Amino acid sequence: MWSFGCVILEFLTWLLQGPVALTRFTTERIMATPNSNVPVQDDHFFMLKYDQKAKPLGAEVRVTVRELIESLYNEPNCEGAVRDMLQIVERDMLKVDPLDRIGSDELLPKLQKVLAEAETNSKDLKVDGSDSH
Numbered sequence: 001m002w003s004f005g006c007v008i009l010e011f012l013t014w015l016l017q018g019p020v021a022l023t024r025f026t027t028e029r030i031m032a033t034p035n036s037n038v039p040v041q042d043d044h045f046f047m048l049k050y051d052q053k054a055k056p057l058g059a060e061v062r063v064t065v066r067e068l069i070e071s072l073y074n075e076p077n078c079e080g081a082v083r084d085m086l087q088i089v090e091r092d093m094l095k096v097d098p099l100d101r102i103g104s105d106e107l108l109p110k111l112q113k114v115l116a117e118a119e120t121n122s123k124d125l126k127v128d129g130s131d132s133h
Contacts, residue, residue, distance in 0.1 A: 081117065
């Protein structure tokens with residue numbers, strides 16, 4: 001579910017802010033983990049936390065990911081189904097503890113609700129690929 005949330009977040013970034021923002025987001029995530037003894041940089045959506053003596057403390061969603069989510073909420077087109085999807089990603093999918101993360105059995109009804117509301121509230125939504133013109 002974590003990986004699916006990452007994919008959806010990248011899609012929403014592209015949708016709301018464009019391909020340049022998506023590339024910038026990837027670049028901004030690249031960093032070494034502070035206080036770790038491993039000087040390797042990565043672009044994960046999470047970061048391991050260490051104390052000053054390099055003792056592991058756990059993990060958290062990377063700051064750049066949280067900042068991106070906040071910026072997406074502030075986009076003028078972040079409304080309706082798009083906002084609903086962003087909330088699902090933030091609140092249910094990008095949880096570092098797998099026990100706190102939504103399961104597929106819980107996600108499906110949420111996605112069905114987003115789709116149903118989008119179909120009700122959007123005259124332009126086409127889910128079957130047909131052209132009504």
